[in-house]
Amino acid sequence: MNDIKLALLGSEGAGKSAVLVRFLTKRFIGEYASNTNSLYHKRLSIDGRQLNLEVFDPCSQDLCVPPTPWQSEESRCILEEPLDWADGFVVVYTISDRTSFLNAKNILAQIKESRRETCKGEVPICLVGNKQDLCHSRQVSEEEGRSLAQENKCLFQEVSAAENYLEISNLFTKLIRHVMEQLKHR
Ligand code: GDP
């Protein structure tokens, strides 16, 4: 049985918990506890292999916004733990909130920085532009999301946790496959 550890990162309110709960339960509930760190467990089978999935859903790391990224000690403490722990990351922003996109950009840089010496291959990450249903108030184009993902060699998908399950499920499956590949080489 493989153990796979993922961490969700992104601005408070970006929809981390909504995306994760959608993946784990196929449901959208609407409101999610935002004041605690949560660790979710799920057993699943991908490509005929049994996996023990653990996903860390932190309460918030909204403090790391330009132009003074990573300045706050508090934001460092919140982030460093999942950075060391996880095998792969889901970085979530909201397409209707530019600040959350800039925050995602910083988080990607932080992940790369912290993994540079420890990880030989690429760090499995997927960048998720959430709340696609709010495209009437879009502040981040799909193209911008895609090119940020390309620059950082990560998967990318715009999704709506409120309206869709399949895209989110496919994205997690791809990420988990990528993690399994990386773990083989360790
Ligand atoms: P987190 O702080 O990143 O975990 O964000 P939450 O998952 O708690 O979501 C923040 C708010 O955005 C909640 O009110 C959710 O109901 C809402 N939300 C999450 N995903 C979507 C989505 O895809 N579309 C819309 N319209 N609202 C969403």
Ligand code: MG
């Ligand atoms: Mg949350």
